[in-house]
Amino acid sequence: MFGIVDDKKLFDSIKNNSETAFKVVYEEYFIKLTQFISKMSHDKDLAEEVVQRTMVKVWEQRDKIVLTTSLKAYLYKVSYNEYLMYLRKKSKFPNIESTVIEAIDEIEDEQDNQILLEKIRLEIDKLPPKCREVFILSKVKGMKYKEIAEEMNISTKTIEIHMTKALKSIREALKK
Template sequence: MTMQHFSDSELLTSMATGDEAAFTEIYHRYWQQLLAIAWKHTYDESSAKEIVQEVLIKLWDRRESLEIRELSHYLATAIKFSVFKHYHQQQRRKNILHSIFRSSHSADEEKIYARLLDDYINGIVEKLPEKCRQVYKLSRMDGKTNQQIAGIMNISEKTAEAHLTKALRTIRLNLRHINMLFFL
């Protein structure tokens, strides 16, 4: 029996155990419908696709802890919340730009770039897995060493180092993307 014949609840149960085929079936089953909902609220294909991807990635990441009764309703609601979050982030960027220009008539591009870059990095950090995010913040924002972080979080120094390496790699990869956008 192929996954296409599974009910949504059967797919969710399989996905919760790490079955990628079940997730793939959910993806194919709901992609167009979710994209249509996101498009209806954003009228921007790129943003709509990004929102759908984000919702589906979160579904996979939280697969073990989610309790979903009706998958289609859950996903549609998640899309609507993500659209709201998207608008909120856009408004925040506009407010940052507006405050930069308002506070200093001689605001140069470097200040704008620095503020946007800082905001972008903070957004990446917030999307990191919880342990990576905690290690990164302790290291980069609180100035703690890997040894101090290991003591605070009750993990080995190597684990702290691995989480920090993963966080920095994720940030670096995302920064390559944003640098290309600023370049263009």
Template sequence: MNQIALLNKNSFTEKDLLLLASKGCEDSFTNLFHLYKDRLYTFVLRLTNSEEQTLDLIQDIFMKLWMNRSVLATVDNLGSYIFRSARNNIINSFKRAMNEASILSELQAPNNLHKDVEINFEYKILESKFKNVVKKLPPQQRLVYTLSRDQGLKHEEIAQQLHISTSTVKNHMVEALKNIRMFLKNELDIAEFY
């Protein structure tokens, strides 16, 4: 009989679901998603205080899990695996935010007449413009850039995940960074930024 037709989350252990999902069974992966999504949402929201960021992060975690589903067969405790991944992504996100804030404060250093509120407002505008530039990248460039910068994956890991060569990943990153630099140079009059 068909595995998918037999799939019932009440009759399978988590390990069974992981093994089936690792072989491409979407129903078992969906069951795993439903087992963890609410707890993961609560955990991430408590740390980020942002519903949008929380939803994006959860989507990224499960998308990455599905794209690398072959490793699910080796996972003993999916909860630990998912929560560790979420924690690492949140830490990386905070590090990026601190780095961006540092860069912005350096840009503001010569003109200390601005009030904190104005600096924060300008930072939000710059951050919004930057995100829009990333959104406007061609889909493959945007995906490669996001996997590299947002998820901290190495070029080899991205290549494996997307089933493309490492040189293709490097080419996409070069083009993405070139487009971002062009934006920064044109919009902000910054020659070298990223």
């Protein structure tokens, strides 16, 4: 938006309780961050809620925040982490996803996040069609195994096998 020097000045103004500076950041980034989260969640309302929580968190913790990257990268990282927190709370199988989530948590900047997300997307695209469909229905749409089994007209055991295969494939890709 403004560049690193201007971002730091803008953020310094926010740290000094400037609601005007915060409003500038909010108006500049709210839609962009919502689109970013919406691409992952496929849920615009959820994305807006996550970004709203991000902005509230930034305002409430403004005096504790030290920018080590650009303001843009910081906001994307915070909103992404808020989305991950939502997924963790929602997840019925946190242990299955822990390897993927831990790997994502270790990433330090936006560029690495994008590389990691692209790696995950590519790995999902490489999955066999039924396996990919099961994974997307479970992890993206949040359906239960029983619901997926009924929709696809296959057993829940087959769903479990597809999910195990998908998660194993993604974990192995993240280790590379």
